[in-house]
Amino acid sequence: MNGRLNHFLGKLLVYSILAGWSFICLFPIYWTFTTSFKKNKDIVQGHLIPWLDFTPDWIGWRSIGLSPDRIGVVSTVRDEFLLRFENSVIVSTGSAGLALVLGTLAAYGLVRFQYRFLFYRNDEISFFFLSQLILPPVALALPILAFYNGLALLDTKAGLIIIYALSVLPIVLWVMRDQFASIPIELEHAAMVDGCSIWGVFVRIVLPLAGPGMVAAFILALILCWNEYFIAALLTSTNAKTLPVMVASQVSTSGIGWWTMAALSFASILPLVLVGLLLERFIVKGLTAGAGK
Amino acid sequence: MAATLAIQLLYSFGALPLGFATWRPVLYAYVAWSLCLGVSQVLIYGEVGERALFVLPAVLFTVAVVIFPTIFAIFMAFTDWNLSSTTGPRFNGLANFYQMVGDPYFWNAFGNMGFYLAAVAVEYALAFGLALLLNAEIRGRKFFRIVFLLPFMLSPVAVSWMIGKSIMDFRVGPLTHLLRIFGWENPSFFTSPWIARFSVAALDAWLWTPFVIILLLAGLQAIPKELKEASAIDGATEWQSFWYVTFPLMLPVSLTAILVRIIFQLKLADIVINTTYGGPGGATDTISSFIFREYKDRSNVGYGTMMAMFYLICIVIFLTLFLKATNRFSKRARGI
Numbered sequence A: 001m002n003g004r005l006n007h008f009l010g011k012l013l014v015y016s017i018l019a020g021w022s023f024i025c026l027f028p029i030y031w032t033f034t035t036s037f038k039k040n041k042d043i044v045q046g047h048l049i050p051w052l053d054f055t056p057d058w059i060g061w062r063s064i065g066l067s068p069d070r071i072g073v074v075s076t077v078r079d080e081f082l083l084r085f086e087n088s089v090i091v092s093t094g095s096a097g098l099a100l101v102l103g104t105l106a107a108y109g110l111v112r113f114q115y116r117f118l119f120y121r122n123d124e125i126s127f128f129f130l131s132q133l134i135l136p137p138v139a140l141a142l143p144i145l146a147f148y149n150g151l152a153l154l155d156t157k158a159g160l161i162i163i164y165a166l167s168v169l170p171i172v173l174w175v176m177r178d179q180f181a182s183i184p185i186e187l188e189h190a191a192m193v194d195g196c197s198i199w200g201v202f203v204r205i206v207l208p209l210a211g212p213g214m215v216a217a218f219i220l221a222l223i224l225c226w227n228e229y230f231i232a233a234l235l236t237s238t239n240a241k242t243l244p245v246m247v248a249s250q251v252s253t254s255g256i257g258w259w260t261m262a263a264l265s266f267a268s269i270l271p272l273v274l275v276g277l278l279l280e281r282f283i284v285k286g287l288t289a290g291a292g293k
Numbered sequence B: 001m002a003a004t005l006a007i008q009l010l011y012s013f014g015a016l017p018l019g020f021a022t023w024r025p026v027l028y029a030y031v032a033w034s035l036c037l038g039v040s041q042v043l044i045y046g047e048v049g050e051r052a053l054f055v056l057p058a059v060l061f062t063v064a065v066v067i068f069p070t071i072f073a074i075f076m077a078f079t080d081w082n083l084s085s086t087t088g089p090r091f092n093g094l095a096n097f098y099q100m101v102g103d104p105y106f107w108n109a110f111g112n113m114g115f116y117l118a119a120v121a122v123e124y125a126l127a128f129g130l131a132l133l134l135n136a137e138i139r140g141r142k143f144f145r146i147v148f149l150l151p152f153m154l155s156p157v158a159v160s161w162m163i164g165k166s167i168m169d170f171r172v173g174p175l176t177h178l179l180r181i182f183g184w185e186n187p188s189f190f191t192s193p194w195i196a197r198f199s200v201a202a203l204d205a206w207l208w209t210p211f212v213i214i215l216l217l218a219g220l221q222a223i224p225k226e227l228k229e230a231s232a233i234d235g236a237t238e239w240q241s242f243w244y245v246t247f248p249l250m251l252p253v254s255l256t257a258i259l260v261r262i263i264f265q266l267k268l269a270d271i272v273i274n275t276t277y278g279g280p281g282g283a284t285d286t287i288s289s290f291i292f293r294e295y296k297d298r299s300n301v302g303y304g305t306m307m308a309m310f311y312l313i314c315i316v317i318f319l320t321l322f323l324k325a326t327n328r329f330s331k332r333a334r335g336i
Helices: A003-033 A038-046 A059-063 A076-112 A122-134 A137-151 A157-181 A183-191 A198-209 A213-225 A230-235 A243-252 A258-278 A280-287 B002-018 B024-045 B047-077 B094-102 B104-135 B143-152 B156-169 B176-180 B193-222 B225-233 B239-266 B270-274 B287-298 B300-336
Strands: none
Touching: A003 A137, A003 A258, A003 B104, A003 B143, A003 B156, A003 B193, A038 A258, A038 B094, A038 B225, A059 A258, A076 A157, A076 A198, A076 A243, A076 A258, A076 B047, A076 B225, A122 A157, A122 B047, A122 B300, A137 A230, A137 B156, A137 B287, A137 B300, A157 A230, A157 B047, A157 B104, A183 A198, A198 A213, A198 B047, A213 A243, A213 A258, A213 A280, A230 A243, A230 B287, A243 A258, A243 B156, A243 B270, A258 A280, A258 B143, A258 B156, A280 B104, A280 B193, B094 B300, B104 B143, B104 B193, B104 B239, B104 B287, B143 B193, B143 B239, B156 B193, B156 B270, B193 B239, B193 B270, B193 B287, B225 B239, B239 B300, B287 B300
16 A cells, blocks of 8 residues: 555656646746737736736737738838748758758768778768867857958858858768668669669669658758857848847847737747647657667 | 869969959859869769769868868957958967957856856756656656757747746746745846856756757667666666666767767857846856857957867867767776
């Protein structure tokens, strides 16, 4: 009897800790979402639960022109927001795509073939790529800034895409190497015997099998690029400014309503929250690539 | 191939006296040269060349984006270049280096990095505990896993506002309310240096613990159940079976998780910039945020680059030592 009680108490403890941490994870998102519907007095008095504590109103969403009653009306704030949103979408998908192409090719080559360039062999080449991961953005940012100035790439989306692709390339390579290593080489040999060229084998046999890994690598790259602030804040000003830079500039503006900030923050995290909810499997796959070894 | 290289060299040197408005043509020349290199590989070496095409694009890309700026950075580090002044870069020898050595704020930021790195250890312990719970026989593991992963998806800038500026707001933030109830008279998270440091570390942990949890959970799930059952049959207590079976098996995954965490922690900047902007009095500065402010506030490119280069060298030395140490450590652990 005592044992069963202990067992029950143990279970209770486990679940309450898990629930507690879930609360810590979810509360900020909930808080931001509800705050975008709160009037000033509700915020000051710390009301938390809609309809019970306060009457929700589209106040935050109205201020950025995205509430139902403002959706048809012209709004400069909304245009600005949508422009930044579009920039973020183009830059993050562009750089994740570029990194995926380069990284997938390189990973396949490094897993399947032997290379020699001067004293560099496969291991050294892999290490060369992966070591780019330790490069802090700050070490590259200022020289790139001066460099882009000369190349007229400053404040362009293309410039941002290039440097983002560089920063996520090691991660793509890491995930894809893991993926390719798990594909049996016999399949490729069989296709070779049937007269496929190296590239034929790669495109027709290997790529379809590597689909899950590619999705995982792409999403991981997408998350990192979407959230990147440091480099974007240095390299962009009016044209290519991305969403995080816009949110950050609003934060430092004094006198901006909490409801506006809440709506803006929530709108900027929403796409990734959805990605996280729907594609969690792939993110986990990407994160844990190579972790089992 | 040699011909294209020669043309390319002539072209890039020719770009200067001919006086293009920008250096863009050099960029195009580089791309064209890369294409020629690829084609010539296939033509000269045949099938072996086709193999090279897999790695070549990535190599050329990385070289272009990393090596050239780095060479440029080494040059910049020894100049007094300030973007807001009218004069261009002027060589000033080691003056930047001496300025850095004598800059208390830089060393303060350096010390802060030590603190933030130490925070990784706490984060690891927390994540390990949660991963163990997730791996226990529980219902709804999938739900918890998704929820636990969510913070990782969020933009640090948005989170800086969501948590740092609103939930932890000193007047009306809910966390402030909560702590008032628990008897902390005047909770303010970003005014005294140590509390501010802990607040920033907590924010950072909120964002990054999910990553460590997921990695450790994958490691735990890869451990065969039989091992634990066997140790239970041998009469090991829960604690013994964790300490002598689970933990040693988890060592490689743990080291990977910690290493990746350290690498990303060394880049920490966005939270600091967006919650405290380094304050109070530089107490929460990381090296990255410090250099960021140096550029944003004073446009001091030369000095900033010197610090960045110095930091990069420190990182490389530190990580090399760390890898060596962990290698030896895990070898010894395997020996037992």
